[in-house]
Amino acid sequence: MNPSEKATRTTNKALFVKKMTREILSGKWRPGDKLPSERELAAEMGIGKTVVHSGFEQLAAMGLVTIRPKSGIFVADYMKSGNIELLNAIVQLSGNELGREVVKAILDLRLAIEGMALRALCLCRTEEDIARLRAMTDDIRKCSRDLGEVELAERFFIWHREICVLSGKSVLTLFMNTMHDVSIAFWINYLRLFGLPFALDLLDEFTDRIEFRDEEGAYNLLASGIADYLSRLEK
Amino acid sequence: MNPSEKATRTTNKALFVKKMTREILSGKWRPGDKLPSERELAAEMGIGKTVVHSGFEQLAAMGLVTIRPKSGIFVADYMKSGNIELLNAIVQLSGNELGREVVKAILDLRLAIEGMALRALCLCRTEEDIARLRAMTDDIRKCSRDLGEVELAERFFIWHREICVLSGKSVLTLFMNTMHDVSIAFWINYLRLFGLPFALDLLDEFTDRIEFRDEEGAYNLLASGIADYLSRLEK
């Protein structure tokens, strides 16, 4: 077996969560509906009640269901109670494809978050910070041939997350991580649309403006990059 | 027993998660460290291995630890891998008290998110939307005497979340929910500082500006409200 292949066999819990997520989002169960008991579902799928219980905890964490102890598990009004974990689940289910409205809202948020970090980093950046960013860019450039689409997207995510890390605004880093899955979907599409060389040059451009402490320039680069992506999507 | 007391006995899992979170954040275990096995910890605390396993899943979900199946559980570099769930945990551990820098970052994000929803709602609001907001405000006003500090904070959170819901930008609602715990901590402090009457009047003011489709006015009201809170914190 190719060593790059992950040996992580998908667990029963992951399968259950995916199945329930799909069924709820597809409308098989509607908000307010009472779901079958953990025992029933476990028997039905031929898995342990422990796994089902654990799976429902995860579904409740993302706001898809509401657990009423000793009473039952109900489909939540997830458009009201859901959180970003739910969005990540939706992205994965829909195969990294999203509606334009959703993409726009997500990118607006990213602009708000990363823009804040970018401005802060321009003010506090050290020589080591610049060297680190350049090293990361070069690293992507070098091994770009060996990386798959998803792994490449992951590298770009990490690069931009590093902006938050280096800025010292740890809360922003937490937010970037929260949007991890969504971001990966974005970068995959971005790289398809604009190509790797263009994206890499953009990283250099970012680094330059940070090095020159060009606060407005760096922010505008991010804003225009996002705007370009959105206008490209419309075509 | 007083009926207002919740009968939800804290579970062993919650205790374990809290204990481990505290130990990791306090530095007893450092990023990269391998933690004792699930069996060891279960025996040590006198609880089931299932509970420990479930607890670690929760800790992994918030990015505090990394689970390497069949190998071990390691403390993650949580300042890099942690997400908002971690921030919620930190808020709860520190008893709804946070550093000013963290508060500022969170409020900047809230301004970005809710501001976006506010502008959108000003454009698309219906008569029913306005009536709903006023009804919610009146409801808080009416039963404010019967509500505890936390329940009151929850009402204010829901009111502001309704801005996102009515705006039709469902992604923004998901983000608001993601910040639920943090927001509750904010509202508790806000109500202590400014008092309930002032906060309620502000809700009316918001509704007015939305009704008159005063986009800039509504946004500025939010921005200045946040700025006032921050300057009040400095004293």
Next chain:
DNA sequence: AAGATTGAACTGGTCGGACCAGATAATGCA
């Protein structure tokens, strides 16, 4: 002696059965 192989020990993941206690619905008594 150095490298490759094997195997035992340990790891997280799963399972099913068991019990608890609260919630709920069905039942029986008045």
Next chain:
DNA sequence: TGCATTATCTGGTCCGACCAGTTCAATCTT
């Protein structure tokens, strides 16, 4: 008919066992 009791169902917890990768040291081969 109305209320109190009971039986049943629910999620929450726990145990002990087993599975299947991982790890690393003892072993064997060259």
